[in-house]
Amino acid sequence: MAAERNIEQAGKMKQSLDSEGRGLQYEENLLWEKKRNDEPAVDLEPLRHIPLRTGQDERGNIGLPQVSEPQVVRHFVRLSTWNYSIDHGFFPLGSCTMKHNPRINEKLARLPGLAHIHPFQPEQTVQGALELMYNLQNYLAELTALPAVCLSPAAGAHGELAGMMTIRRAHEAKGNTQKKIVLIPDSAHGTNPATAVMCGYDVRTISTKETGRLTVAAFKEALTMTDPNGADIAGMMVTNPNTCGLFETEILDIADLLHEAGGYFYCDGANFNALVGKIRPGDFGVDVMHINLHKTFSTPHGGGGPGSGPICVTEELAPYQPVPVVVKIAGGYHLQTQDDQPESLGKMRGFHGQFGMHIRALSYMLSHGSDGLQEVAEGAVLNANYILSQLQDVYHVPYEGPCMHECMITDKLQKGESKEDDVTTLDIAKTLTEYGFHPMTVYFPLVLPGTMLIEPTETESKDSIDRFIGVMRHVADEVKAGNTDQFHEFPLSTPRRRLDEVKAARQPVLRWSEDMAQL
Amino acid sequence: MTNTALKYTKAHEVVRVEDGDVAVLGITEYAQDALGDIVFVELPDVGATFSKGDDFAVVESVKTAAEVYTPVSGEIVAVNDRLSDEPEAIKISYEEGWIAKIKMSSSDELEELMDKDAYDKYISELD
Structure with missing residues (x-):
């Protein structure tokens, strides 16, 4: 009996290991999906009995997930590893000024x-x-x-x-x-x-x-x-x-x-x-x-x-x-x-x-001082113009530069012979996530189709801007050579690949419920 | 009725005249392509009146939300309710994916619109 129990126990352990993921890549469940039982995870004094004003006298379990402090800490730390922030890398989201936040x-x-x-x-x-x-x-x-x-x-x-x-x-x-x-x-x-x-x-x-x-x-x-x-x-x-x-x-x-x-x-x-x-x-x-x-x-x-x-x-x-x-x-x-x-x-x-x-x-x-703030604007405008100068021979630039602190390009030159061969603004954005960058602003402004708005800010080094330009030029070169299929698949290495944005918009699921855990 | 009987606007609306003074309003294939996957269509109320150039509906896609303008003045007499539950139906065909029917107060306004050839030429010159 004891041996059977051990095997059963080991099986459960294996299952739980798989659901938690391997190495440092974690598949993180919602707190609500964490194991729950009737025992509170935190020791609290028993509640003082106070009759409710409504006359009801029973207080039931309101169903909060019972998780301990270390479990909560790990939950949020793991989720934070899925995030991408200005402290991770280049974040050229146009009209958003994602600059470094000085400590x-x-x-x-x-x-x-x-x-x-x-x-x-x-x-x-x-x-x-x-x-x-x-x-x-x-x-x-x-x-x-x-x-x-x-x-x-x-x-x-x-x-x-x-x-x-x-x-x-x-x-x-x-x-x-x-x-x-x-x-x-x-x-x-x-x-x-x-x-x-x-x-x-x-x-x-x-x-x-x-x-x-x-x-x-x-x-x-x-x-x-x-x-x-x-x-x-x-x-x-x-x-x-x-x-x-x-x-x-x-x-x-x-x-x-x-x-x-x-x-x-x-x-x-x-x-x-x-x-x-x-x-x-x-x-x-x-x-x-x-x-x-x-x-x-x-x-x-x-x-x-x-x-x-x-x-x-x-x-x-x-x-x-x-x-x-x-x-x-x-x-x-x-x-x-x-x-x-x-x-x-x-x-x-x-x-x-x-x-x-x-x-x-x-x-x-x-x-920064007054002179330092002037240099902020100068650096921001210089960086955006540098990007524009390095991309304008391979991407469509609808309005001639020089630009100010951000530059706008479109996907017009990345159109293929048929619609299936097009490498679109969305594909380019997804490719950037594969290469470890946050994408630029896409499909905005609305004045033209397929716009990309790139704002590097003054806080980026030439090195990080050059790596971004490198990826953008790589995409343009590959598209020109006809190697377009890969760009419809990216990203491959992120915790989630392409999400179904259409389904999310048509059938949004805004509340968690118990039976969803099975999905 | 063939496509050549349809009238078009520069903002990519399409109009078909039915029963003399009722115009059926929709958006063109070019507009549908530019918008991408349609996720929501906000329909006008039956009985609402609009002047030429007013926005009478909103078409929302994963990329953007676009207003749809009526090229003719009048009163809305019917809306395509199917689009409320099935916004993607707007793409099936113009016959199935129309947005609203408007009783025109002046059919003269139709004169200002483009025919199929003029519209095709217009979109070929865009961007």
Whole structure:
């Protein structure tokens, strides 16, 4: 009997070994799928018996997985090995600015005096934190030439919403009820039109397809389509440099025309890394801009931490922006409330924003200095142009360079004789994962088919950029030689190969259930 | 009815006129190819009215979500409910994968659209 039990036991062990994987490659189950039994994995005092208000007196097992602390730690460490982050390697995701997060930011954000304060503390006990936020506001104002800064928006899209709500509030205060349309170029991030619609505006698209840039002619046509003076135009949302990686060269004239029509210019700050320290958006006519601290100022993002999307606005719009804003008063610093700023659109968030990100962004600014921030923009633009120069003979470049901090190519030259032979943008992205790179942004911007948007950032070495260029040129060469089949199969060496994106979109499974464990 | 009776737009919508003043709206094969696998179609409400150029439906693929514009003004009189459960049906054929039928307020608007030859020439010159 004992021998049989041992064999049975050994069989189970073998099974469990196989399900856990071999070597250091783990197939990781969900916590819910971990072994469960009635015995709690943690020793706790028995629950004190308190009758429920509903009159029911029974408390059943709510079915939490019973796993011990080491099991939980291993679970998340194993999952983390499946992840790809900026700390693993090159991450050229366009319009995302996946730059290195300097560790000094982390060191400062962990100082106990900053890390352990609480938003409910009385103002006089957190004067140092308020001073830090005040300084950050001032630096952002200096860099954008937009004097009023509100730090509270939680991320980029939230900043956009805060900015457009500020514009709407200003129009309401002026009684501009006829202003119902927001102009947006077709290369915009999808969040731009979504934001305008959430603010109750209709969106009118400006075509940039011809040259990849806004032109005065196309802008005028959109401005005056339904009113000869553009009296129905509330504003314009533009990213500069735009999502094709090009600087909007006619932006000054366009901003003047918009202002003459009584509209406000919202600038999406996603691509500020190309300009920081070099030119100031307020100088090219911007009225409101959000800043992604998590892009330009190196605070972690993309699964690494919360974003932070402060907005910077003109003096004229300052009364309408959200509260709180840190102000200097006699004897210290103060977080303004709606009482201090009655025309403000109000609070958009509990408390005052992602304070931990404010610390990191300020640390980044101070450790670079004003000259260092200029070099950031220069390095970012140089690296993108280097990539463009090394790929332009083998990939289709729809809009001629030089580019700014990112470059755009398409898969047009990788088309085969029949559709099955095409090596598409998706195939190229999957090939990059096989070679250990995070892909670039794919199928965006939407102005042309099969676009790839490559943003190397200033923090990459020439070596890592050259390896990326090497893979991209290898793909182009192989396709030219007719060896296309391999690219439809990649990736081969990742924990998961090509996922069925169509099935995932058509039949999403959003909740785990017991019977799924068998799948 | 042959393909030559269909009318086309620069935004790759296709129109077929039925019963005099009812136009059947869909998207062209070129648009379907550009979008890739279709995963969702948002249909308009029957009875909704649209002006020429308004977006009346949304076609979502794994790559993007695209608005579909009506080339003619009028009132929606029918929608292809099959697309709600089976968005991929949009690709089977124009007869099966139509999106909506619109009762035109002015059939003059059809005059501005392209015929098959003009549309084929137009897409051959794209990109």
